[in-house]
Amino acid sequence: MKGLFITFEGGEGAGKTSILREIGEQLKEAGHPVVTTREPGGVKIAERIREIILNPSHTEMDGRTEALLYAAARRQHLVEVVLPALREGKLVLCDRFVDSSLAYQGYARGLGMEEVFKINQFAIEDCMPDLTLLFDVSPEVGLERIATNKGREKNRLDLEALDFHRSVQEAYEILAKEHSDRIQRIEADRPLREVMKEAYEVIIQRLSSNV
Numbered sequence: 774m775k776g777l778f779i780t781f782e783g784g785e786g787a788g789k790t791s792i793l794r795e796i797g798e799q800l801k802e803a804g805h806p807v808v809t810t811r812e813p814g815g816v817k818i819a820e821r822i823r824e825i826i827l828n829p830s831h832t833e834m835d836g837r838t839e840a841l842l843y844a845a846a847r848r849q850h851l852v853e854v855v856l857p858a859l860r861e862g863k864l865v866l867c868d869r870f871v872d873s874s875l876a877y878q879g880y881a882r883g884l885g886m887e888e889v890f891k892i893n894q895f896a897i898e899d900c901m902p903d904l905t906l907l908f909d910v911s912p913e914v915g916l917e918r919i920a921t922n923k924g925r926e927k928n929r930l931d932l933e934a935l936d937f938h939r940s941v942q943e944a945y946e947i948l949a950k951e952h953s954d955r956i957q958r959i960e961a962d963r964p965l966r967e968v969m970k971e972a973y974e975v976i977i978q979r980l981s982s983n984v
Contacts, residue, residue: 776859777983778900779976780870783908784941785931786915786922787961792908792969793868799973800864805980808858811868813846816853822846827928834929840878840889847871848896856900864980870902872948872956877930880944881937904979906972907949908961912938 781789790811797809813823825831826842847870858865871893879889910918912935919931949956957975961968 775983776862777864777904777980778855778859778867778902779865779904779906779979780867780872780902781906781908782869782872782876782945782956783961784910784912784915784938784945786918787908787910788918788965788968789906789908789961790868791965792972793866795969796973796976797866800866800976806861806863807866808854808863809866809868810850810854812850812870812873813843815850815867819846819850819853822849827926827930829929829932831929832932836878836882836884839882840874840884840892843874843878844892844896847874847893851897851900867902870905871897872905872907872945875948876941876944880947881933881940886944886947902955903983904976905952905956906975907945907956907958908968908972909942909945909958910961912942914962 781793783789793809797807800807812819813826814820822842822845826834826839826846855865855867871890874889874893875886878884879886916931916935916938919925949958959968959971959975
């Protein structure tokens with residue numbers, strides 16, 4: 774089987790991280806060679822960059838600085854984790870990738886999605902996901918989930934105003950329409966088990982065609 778790169782996207786509190794972790798375990802139990810990872814992070818250098826980007830005390834960070842740091846972390850993670858795993862024929866499940874930068878920095882920060890994609894082209898070259906699961910949740914629901922989840926990492930993006938998170942959701946809607954061949958939207962306002970079941974079925978269907 775060829776390697777398959779699947780990314781999990783969505784606004785804050787969409788549940789994608791928990792879903793990715795659970796689906797990764799299910800796929801491993803089913804005998805699939807799976808690598809689960811995240812952005813920014815996944816490797817030592819990228820995790821250090823993550824600490825800088827998401828530190829709640831770094832509220833003065835410029836939008837372009839933020840976009841460049843994400844791209845730098847992405848590059849290191851790509852060459853150390855994603856590309857080697859794909860060459861070995863593994864299934865890579867990644868929590869966030871380039872679509873996050875387009876939505877958060879490109880659209881919500883007002884830097885321009887095309888401009889941010891140009892920055893990321895240098896970082897990723899031609900490596901784009903084979904499939905992207907977009908967990909669509911209303912910002913109100915997502916932020917409420919964050920507020921009640923005591924075990925979740927609180928980061929700088931959680932401090933943004935509601936309008937910022939609404940812009941992120943709007944950006945993802947634009948991306949889903951532009952890349953409907955790659956991005957599969959999943960309604961994430963529902964109970965976690967329902968969302969997880971649908972996401973798993975979408976991945977299994979994609980795996981069946983990856984032969």
